[in-house]
Amino acid sequence: MPSRTLPPPPPAKVPQREGTQSIERALRVLRLLASTNYASGMSFQDLEDASGLNRSTLYRILGALRAEGFVERHPASGLFFLGMDFLALGSASMNRFNLRELARPHLVRIAEQTEDTVFLSIRSGADSICVDRQEGAFPIKALTLNIGDRRPLGIGAGALALLAFLPRAEMEDLVARNARRFPSNPAMAVENVTALVRRSREEGYAFNDGQVLKSMCAVGVPVPGQTRRQPLAALSIAAISERMRAPRRARLVAILEEEAKALGAALVARGAQPLGG
């Protein structure tokens, strides 16, 4: 080894920190606990390995999370879990602008009139999230979406309605983003989604003809904000194909439109704003 003077090891520490190391770490731990591969709980060892944190630090973090009820520890097994309070937090996160509360009667009314299953979706970034659902009485149920499910904008009637009625520039940007996110998925290709959007705009509603699930169809409309170009949410109905043919489909759309308009007005009155991301 030539004894060259070692170049003074530059601190090279690119802290890049914004002064919130511990919070960041704590939230990461929560994310770990939420990852579905560990639904059956995580041991301390699991957490230590997966997080890469120092033991002492991890104990301290877990202690804090536990003290606030965000994490629970099973006494017998010693496994760590997300605290049950996340149920409450989860509901709260869905209730932006009281959207869910205000929308519920509309969902119920639509489900009663149509006997099919109704969904309420909102936009989050380049995704659509199903926020609420109301099952209809018709025995063959089309339960494509569970509450909390994410779909890229454009996939499914609700997600397509959210996308299609955005300002053109924003819409095109999102379509491009999703095409990049899912390069291997032909359904997300720019041409394909653009075609769906065009048709939705022409017909005034989003129509999903079995793209997600064979033999299941759905229609969706935007919930208008100040203007129709600023949708606050989307309402959609799913049913088996037979119940979605031309004459009935128009009726369903009319019902959706009516409720969406009323809901939109109520939301605007309460100062709701379209969600971006």
Next chain:
Amino acid sequence: MPSRTLPPPPPAKVPQREGTQSIERALRVLRLLASTNYASGMSFQDLEDASGLNRSTLYRILGALRAEGFVERHPASGLFFLGMDFLALGSASMNRFNLRELARPHLVRIAEQTEDTVFLSIRSGADSICVDRQEGAFPIKALTLNIGDRRPLGIGAGALALLAFLPRAEMEDLVARNARRFPSNPAMAVENVTALVRRSREEGYAFNDGQVLKSMCAVGVPVPGQTRRQPLAALSIAAISERMRAPRRARLVAILEEEAKALGAALVARGAQPLGG
């Protein structure tokens, strides 16, 4: 003012801290955002007032929460919201030991056989939490519980089943705790709950005869763990009183028992342990 030498102001700081100030603060902020009175979003000012934190500190905390997606800020209005990821976290918290996933087919089967509404509950501390629900086809629905709802142990069929089949000492402790928590509620009085527990043990199932909602009845059974004295969860059925009379009620209980036994076996096989608190 006598110029007495000021007694050296003892630091008197009782930090009492466990070295997790910032995490504690961050979690408090999340709680604030989740509080329902602010469902329509909180301005920075709101948060500052409600949290009592220094502005800079609050900015940093919110920045960290936002960077991790736990908090979102609405661009137009500047309002802060819980991030939509809480939906996912909420689902995850319900899926302990994959309970929800494993239980779902059982719920569906019970709902199909009985046409009534079925609930899955677990214990959390001195409460029961409704973790999942499956609606039956019968047109008059008894939707006493929403997913995520908490009830003190003993109130309602599911919560009573969870309580009644615990080891006696534990049960009595919990009954006493809840009586103290709700001193003004006669339904939670020790004598009352004890009587319900006794009957449940004698008959082998929990029966709620309109205590929660007039004209609505429910039956519940524990999902057994290693032994029946270590219930992992509870299954219950709610219906209008007419559908809960003697002959039918026995059938319902039999169906519940069968599914609960199967579910319990599956859970035990996966190493599930009863939840405490």
Next chain:
DNA sequence: ACGCCCTGTCCATATTATGAGAAATACACC
């Protein structure tokens, strides 16, 4: 123009979180 309030950023400071290690505790395997 002026004051007032709200919003956001900077930066010196000491308070706080950190992590190594030791000590205590539980647990398994003979």
Next chain:
DNA sequence: GGTGTATTTCTCATAATATGGACAGGGCGT
């Protein structure tokens, strides 16, 4: 019962981190 291993808690010196006061840029009403 005894030995070894894993788990959990505690202590403590240290530096890195989070803190909060000060400052600066609007917006708005008067």
